[in-house]
Amino acid sequence: MLHYVLKRIGGAILVLVVVALIAFVLFRFVGDPINQMVGQDVSVADRERLRQMLGLDDSIVVQLARFLWNALHFDFGVSYQFKEKVTTLVAARFPATFELSLAASIFAIVVGIPVGAYTGIRPKALMSRAFMALSLIGVSLPTFLIGILLIYVFAVRLQWLPSYGRGETVQIGFWRTGFLTKSGLAALVMPSITLGLFQLTLIARLVRAEMLEVMRADFIRFARARGLSERAVNFRHALKNTLVPVVTIIGLQIGSIVAFSIITETVFQWPGMGLLFITSVQNADIPVMAAYLMMVAIIFVTINLTVDLLYLAIDPRIRLGSAQA
Amino acid sequence: MREAALPEAQVGIEGFQMKKTTVFMAFALGVALAMPAAPAAAVTFRHAFQGDLKGLDPYTLNETFTQAMLGNVYEGLTRRDANLKIVPGLAESWETPEPTRWRFHLRRGVKFAGGEPFTADDVIFSFDRVRQPESEFKTRVPSDARIEKIDDYTIDFVLARPNPTLPAEWDTWYILSKSWAEANGATNVQPATGAQLNAFALKSNGTGPYIITSHEPGVKTTFKKNPGWWGWKDAPGNVDEVVFTTIKQDATRVAALLSGELDMIEPVPVQDMQRVASNSTTDMLAGPELRTIHLFMDQKRDELKYSSVKGKNPFKDIRVRKAFYEAIDIEAIKTKVMRGMSTPAALLITPQLYSRAGEFKRLPYDPADAKKLLAEAGYPDGFELTMHCPNDRYVNDEQICLAVTSMLAKIGVKAKLEALPKAVFFGRAGLAGGYDTSFGMLGWTPSGFDSLNIFQNLTGCRDDKGNGSPFNYGGYCNPKVDALIPKISVETDPEKRLDYITQAYRMLTDDVSHIPLHQQALSWGVSKKVKLVQRADDILLYQWVVKSE
Numbered sequence: 001m002l003h004y005v006l007k008r009i010g011g012a013i014l015v016l017v018v019v020a021l022i023a024f025v026l027f028r029f030v031g032d033p034i035n036q037m038v039g040q041d042v043s044v045a046d047r048e049r050l051r052q053m054l055g056l057d058d059s060i061v062v063q064l065a066r067f068l069w070n071a072l073h074f075d076f077g078v079s080y081q082f083k084e085k086v087t088t089l090v091a092a093r094f095p096a097t098f099e100l101s102l103a104a105s106i107f108a109i110v111v112g113i114p115v116g117a118y119t120g121i122r123p124k125a126l127m128s129r130a131f132m133a134l135s136l137i138g139v140s141l142p143t144f145l146i147g148i149l150l151i152y153v154f155a156v157r158l159q160w161l162p163s164y165g166r167g168e169t170v171q172i173g174f175w176r177t178g179f180l181t182k183s184g185l186a187a188l189v190m191p192s193i194t195l196g197l198f199q200l201t202l203i204a205r206l207v208r209a210e211m212l213e214v215m216r217a218d219f220i221r222f223a224r225a226r227g228l229s230e231r232a233v234n235f236r237h238a239l240k241n242t243l244v245p246v247v248t249i250i251g252l253q254i255g256s257i258v259a260f261s262i263i264t265e266t267v268f269q270w271p272g273m274g275l276l277f278i279t280s281v282q283n284a285d286i287p288v289m290a291a292y293l294m295m296v297a298i299i300f301v302t303i304n305l306t307v308d309l310l311y312l313a314i315d316p317r318i319r320l321g322s323a324q325a
Numbered sequence: 326m327r328e329a330a331l332p333e334a335q336v337g338i339e340g341f342q343m344k345k346t347t348v349f350m351a352f353a354l355g356v357a358l359a360m361p362a363a364p365a366a367a368v369t370f371r372h373a374f375q376g377d378l379k380g381l382d383p384y385t386l387n388e389t390f391t392q393a394m395l396g397n398v399y400e401g402l403t404r405r406d407a408n409l410k411i412v413p414g415l416a417e418s419w420e421t422p423e424p425t426r427w428r429f430h431l432r433r434g435v436k437f438a439g440g441e442p443f444t445a446d447d448v449i450f451s452f453d454r455v456r457q458p459e460s461e462f463k464t465r466v467p468s469d470a471r472i473e474k475i476d477d478y479t480i481d482f483v484l485a486r487p488n489p490t491l492p493a494e495w496d497t498w499y500i501l502s503k504s505w506a507e508a509n510g511a512t513n514v515q516p517a518t519g520a521q522l523n524a525f526a527l528k529s530n531g532t533g534p535y536i537i538t539s540h541e542p543g544v545k546t547t548f549k550k551n552p553g554w555w556g557w558k559d560a561p562g563n564v565d566e567v568v569f570t571t572i573k574q575d576a577t578r579v580a581a582l583l584s585g586e587l588d589m590i591e592p593v594p595v596q597d598m599q600r601v602a603s604n605s606t607t608d609m610l611a612g613p614e615l616r617t618i619h620l621f622m623d624q625k626r627d628e629l630k631y632s633s634v635k636g637k638n639p640f641k642d643i644r645v646r647k648a649f650y651e652a653i654d655i656e657a658i659k660t661k662v663m664r665g666m667s668t669p670a671a672l673l674i675t676p677q678l679y680s681r682a683g684e685f686k687r688l689p690y691d692p693a694d695a696k697k698l699l700a701e702a703g704y705p706d707g708f709e710l711t712m713h714c715p716n717d718r719y720v721n722d723e724q725i726c727l728a729v730t731s732m733l734a735k736i737g738v739k740a741k742l743e744a745l746p747k748a749v750f751f752g753r754a755g756l757a758g759g760y761d762t763s764f765g766m767l768g769w770t771p772s773g774f775d776s777l778n779i780f781q782n783l784t785g786c787r788d789d790k791g792n793g794s795p796f797n798y799g800g801y802c803n804p805k806v807d808a809l810i811p812k813i814s815v816e817t818d819p820e821k822r823l824d825y826i827t828q829a830y831r832m833l834t835d836d837v838s839h840i841p842l843h844q845q846a847l848s849w850g851v852s853k854k855v856k857l858v859q860r861a862d863d864i865l866l867y868q869w870v871v872k873s874e
Contacts, residue, residue, distance in 0.1 A: 029749070030748055030749070031746065031747075031748025031749040031750070031751065031752035031753075032748065032751060032752030032753075032755070032757040032758070033748075034757060035748065035751040035752055035755060035757055036747075036748050036751075037386075037517045037518065038386070038387075038461060038517050039386055039387030039388045039461050040387070040388075040769070040770075040772075040782075040796070041387055041461070041464065041772055041778075041782065042387065042461055043795070044756060044790060044791040044792060044795050046458070046461075047756070047757070049458070050516075050517060050518055053516070053518050054518050077519070078518075078519030078522060079519060079542075080517075080518065080519060081377065081379050081380075081542075081543075082377070082379060082380065082542035082543055083379070083380040083382075083385070083515055083519045083522060083526040083527070083542070084519075084522070084526070084527065084542050085522075089542065089543075092541070148576050148577075148580075151576070151577060151580045152580065155580055155581070155584045155586070156580050156583045156584045159584050159585065162581075162586055163577055163580045163581045163584055163586060164373075164570070164572055164577050164578075164580075164581050164586070165545075165570060266573060266574055267574055267576075267577060268577065269570070269571065269572045269573060269574065269577055271541070271543070271544040271545075275543075275573070276543065278573070279377065279543060279573070282717070282746065282747075282748065283748065284748040284752075
């Protein structure tokens, strides 16, 4: 069992190193950071001096070693574009992304599960068909377009919701939250719907499929035979049994919500990490890119590691298998 | 002193709100007295731009947008008015007792936002600070110039040789407070690399009409009015607070203007200009910009790097360069690609900055003659080459290049377009990539608003290390043009100087050194509640913004 745990942790570290390597290779293709850093008139000699200061003229091996060493210490330096420590920048942007991801996940779960359950119980009802057709649109429309459509309808036409930004925020310690003000909550509506829509359709479809499966199972028929109310059969017995895979999927989707937030944050100018990342790519701001990529890698690796270890707790076969090995 | 050669009012671009701009100018210039009393409620002006305000040290980044934003907070010894004319700033007047000595009389009673009084010591401090190695404004002050303090409000700048354009560049050499910088550990310039961080990177302390109250890099910056500013008596603005936000997405930025959440956005993408102009609550302001977009051709290498022609460089032949020029239908680019939002250019400088520009005409669009020229040069069937363009730097840059490739196809030249993000493009086609290109597009605004900057940066001979003119991507070289540079830089007689400049442009156009395309239009979307001044250098100063509820 220890062997299994060590193997998983070793794998996780390997993934991080590979991500760092790939990131380093990518940085060589984002363009010249010096040119993005200085104005057009800066002399050749000054550009060379900056290049030396940043160590961009060292050999690739030296640069790689320095990058890996710093990445291991989570020392990403100072953002080229904003003249602020990358850790400070990312820490300032993280709450925005976290709150958006949270709101999007809640939206996806709170709407997705009932819709999935309903369409699973009454697959032939007109409403169910409408839901399924709509969900198809939700899956196939790109996030970008959904965001723009929402902005057009609710911000430009109806003028109910703000089209960009986070509204008023409140600083609590290191955390800047938008949950406590009216404008902060209003600003959250469209971005969370945009970000959560894909997850919503995924959850709804998954619940529906599971429900259809479960409704055919013997224990449901027995429950009906026992004369339980339709409500008890549907929700206490059927829905509950569908939730195990749904919860697994939701857990795994947390990572991709953070990843997808890049597009949503760009459309709504949501001041989170995704937007910071996009800006840093455009400006060849390598320290920020490195920090973001490493952070996303760590989020994914942690989630997967947790899931792997949970399996270990749930499934004795893994424990036994590794004991024999 | 030299006065920038500028027309009295801006030239408009057909179809768009020229009248409005003129009205705004009149507003700024003369209506200060007619202003109604300030309303009781605080007036907030909401402004959004596609890029970020990248740092607040006024000597770190020499870039229009940063200069513009910081121009609301800081002031130079001189300023530019709505027509870009140099007018007194922190200096009330200046004279040249001898050609190499400039005497500046400083304004009295001016205070920095932190309460420090402004004196000659602050100018001396700024003079030393701006010449530090990390400063991007080093060239604002000649490196061999000396400063002499006569008294607290009089200083002399002693130069090694005459410099007719000195005060013209000092509107963006912002003066900092010596005592504040010393108290806050900000006497050194914030390096562009961020290797060290100092207090001016994220804070500010100027003498100007506004004070930065908060700055979240890349998110939001807020300004509040500095009621003690000396210049309010001539400035019509009534804005108490400014909220500046970055909005990267074109569609979102336009939506936020249309929905009334913002008072002003820049830029409005070309495809949305009509919509912003026709909307009942917004207007489009589209005067011509100072930047000139041009095409460069590699005339330096003996063999083009990206072409089917081997063993020689076709661009070394003036007939080929001329053929490329004549193949370009600039009117089609203007109407089809730019939707009218451009002014075709015959020179590498806008006519607004060069009074004799009218003497120059573009080569005519003449594909038949272009084909003939190519045949004479030995390419009757044309040839193939690759064109490199940025795709996120200038208005419709990629589409313009695409149009150019299809126009070249008509004379038999098969140009393959490689459109790259700006960071990659400049990294490759520029000095950092060793000018790794054969043909492509670049835009240039002469800083200091003077032709000399063009001859120094864009058209002079250069080596592979960029010594000479580093932005001469094509490596065009004519020593006779270069020989005029020293003459232009010291000539104090304006007529003679203009004559030298004209000689240089004449040689450049005769050589077809570059292919000038156009000046793109400024594209500001403005709420109808707001009256403001659109300066051709794309700088918005909040002191001229009047907002009605």
